[in-house]
Amino acid sequence: MPSPQPAKRWSLARRFLLISLTVVLTQSLASLLITRELRQIFLRGFLEKKLDRQAIAPLKDVNDQLDQLTAEQAKRCCTIQDYQRFLKPLRLYDGKVGMIVGNGGLASTRGSHVLFSQTHLHALADRAVASPRGFAMVENDEHEAVAVKAIKLPGGAATGHFVYLRPLYSRPLIHAQMMIKLASELTLILLTTAILIIAARRIFKPIRSISRELSEIELNTLQAATLSTAGAPVELLPILQEFNQMVERLQLSASNQKQFASTISHEFRTPLTVISGFIQSVLNRGESLAEQQRNALGIANQEVLRLNRMLSDLLDLSRADNHQLSIRREPFDLMPSLEHGLRLARAAHTNPIRDNLKGLPALEVIGDPDRLVQCISNLIGNAVKYSTPDSPISLEVRPNPKTVRLIVEDQGQGIPADQLERIFERFTRAEGVSIPKGQSSSGLGLSIVQMLMEAMGGTVTVRSTVGEGSQFSLELPLITQA
Numbered sequence: 001m002p003s004p005q006p007a008k009r010w011s012l013a014r015r016f017l018l019i020s021l022t023v024v025l026t027q028s029l030a031s032l033l034i035t036r037e038l039r040q041i042f043l044r045g046f047l048e049k050k051l052d053r054q055a056i057a058p059l060k061d062v063n064d065q066l067d068q069l070t071a072e073q074a075k076r077c078c079t080i081q082d083y084q085r086f087l088k089p090l091r092l093y094d095g096k097v098g099m100i101v102g103n104g105g106l107a108s109t110r111g112s113h114v115l116f117s118q119t120h121l122h123a124l125a126d127r128a129v130a131s132p133r134g135f136a137m138v139e140n141d142e143h144e145a146v147a148v149k150a151i152k153l154p155g156g157a158a159t160g161h162f163v164y165l166r167p168l169y170s171r172p173l174i175h176a177q178m179m180i181k182l183a184s185e186l187t188l189i190l191l192t193t194a195i196l197i198i199a200a201r202r203i204f205k206p207i208r209s210i211s212r213e214l215s216e217i218e219l220n221t222l223q224a225a226t227l228s229t230a231g232a233p234v235e236l237l238p239i240l241q242e243f244n245q246m247v248e249r250l251q252l253s254a255s256n257q258k259q260f261a262s263t264i265s266h267e268f269r270t271p272l273t274v275i276s277g278f279i280q281s282v283l284n285r286g287e288s289l290a291e292q293q294r295n296a297l298g299i300a301n302q303e304v305l306r307l308n309r310m311l312s313d314l315l316d317l318s319r320a321d322n323h324q325l326s327i328r329r330e331p332f333d334l335m336p337s338l339e340h341g342l343r344l345a346r347a348a349h350t351n352p353i354r355d356n357l358k359g360l361p362a363l364e365v366i367g368d369p370d371r372l373v374q375c376i377s378n379l380i381g382n383a384v385k386y387s388t389p390d391s392p393i394s395l396e397v398r399p400n401p402k403t404v405r406l407i408v409e410d411q412g413q414g415i416p417a418d419q420l421e422r423i424f425e426r427f428t429r430a431e432g433v434s435i436p437k438g439q440s441s442s443g444l445g446l447s448i449v450q451m452l453m454e455a456m457g458g459t460v461t462v463r464s465t466v467g468e469g470s471q472f473s474l475e476l477p478l479i480t481q482a
């Protein structure tokens with residue numbers, strides 16, 4: 001079954017940015033709409049009044065002429081010719097137009113046809129007559145706009161409406177203003193976004209630095225794991241204080257655990273040594289023992305020794321954690337230590353162990369000779385453990401100008417590449433490497449080798465190929481090469 005997709009998480013910074021941007025965008029949009037609406041209302045009110053005033057004079061002229069009609073003429077009024085006659089005296093400039101529209105048709109002031117077609121004039125006049133209060137603002141495709149005002153002339157439908165028209169030269173200007181407003185709003189949004197991003201970075205800086213500090217905390221560094229509260233934001237202060245108190249509790253518990261492990265290891269080793277001693281003495285003097293009893297005691301002795309070794313490892317680690325392990329860093333002659341290590345290994349294992357010690361010059365290195373022997377024994381022990389019984393092992397010494405490299409190589413199982421870093425962790429075994437029958441594995445050996453080598457100012461590294469074998473290298477500082 002496919003595992004469910006993890007829920008998408010949003011960082012605080014992202015939420016903060018999104019909310020702020022939504023606010024800014026809404027506010028800008030609202031401001032644009034309000035400005036547009038207000039301008040429209042203002043323009044309408046302003047223009048309507050202006051047109052009312054401007055239309056008074058020409059309307060009066062038309063009305064005067066209507067008043068002068070005789071009863072006979074009024075009865076026939078009004079034909080298109082009448083309209084034209086009424087409009088004749090009107091002199092309108094700057095694109096302004098006067099019209100009379102009614103049952104007789106549409107007549108307009110002189111020059112109007114240069115500006116507008118008859119159909120256009122008709123459309124504009126109809127629009128004005130149909131609009132509430134007779135006022136309308138009309139815009140054409142070229143963004144040219146006109147304002148029209150229709151006023152009913154006294155008399156019936158045949159008398160019609162007087163329609164006053166004036167161009168709105170300011171209309172493109174209004175558009176330009178709108179565009180400027182839009183551009184300024186956009187600039188404002190971009191600017192606000194930039195400021196918000198910088199602000200978010202600054203606001204979340206303490207959280208980032210806390211998470212950096214947290215990522216560096218390990219069990220070994222618990223002692224210095226408390227987080228600094230200086231300069232921390234008020235909101236984070238309770239969390240930091242809680243965390244620091246928790247670290248103090250953990251420190252106490254970790255130190256109790258280490259103390260416990262150290263005491264147990266120490267206390268167990270003495271009785272185990274005594275038990276092993278007694279078994280050994282019985283085995284040494286036990287000619288009368290039956291074969292079966294001898295074998296059983298031999299196994300018991302091996303197990304006791306194994307337990308003792310494990311306790312030594314635990315004790316070493318626990319002392320190292322408590323900074324109580326004293327590892328020397330002093331000059332010593334390398335060859336005798338290596339010869340000693342090889343003697344121990346050859347006595348303990350049946351595998352052939354080759355070396356290149358013969359013919360090498362005396363090498364003086366810095367470190368702890370006993371601990372180096374412990375490391376070599378550990379690596380040779382592993383080489384034997386993870387190889388077939390008679391598979392050859394080798395210890396090679398390679399002097400370099402400033403260091404000396406000790407290489408323990410086997411032709412055993414090899415270690416998968418993705419496990420190479422893990423094997424130096426405590427209680428960790430490589431996945432894919434099997435433990436041979438009758439052997440035990442605690443996952444402690446390599447972590448101790450690494451801890452000892454680092455304490456001596458050296459290093460341990462590994463190269464391995466599955467099915468071909470492994471190569472563990474110890475490197476120590478070299479003083480002289482005779």
Ligand code: ADP
Pocket residue numbers: 382383386410412413414415423424428429430431433440441442443444445446447470
């Ligand atoms: P242990 O051998 O007791 O498990 P170590 O810390 O010495 O613990 O080794 C850790 C793991 O590394 C082992 O469990 C094993 O999987 C792997 N390993 C160590 N040395 C070798 C080797 N020479 N060949 C193959 N695997 C090895």
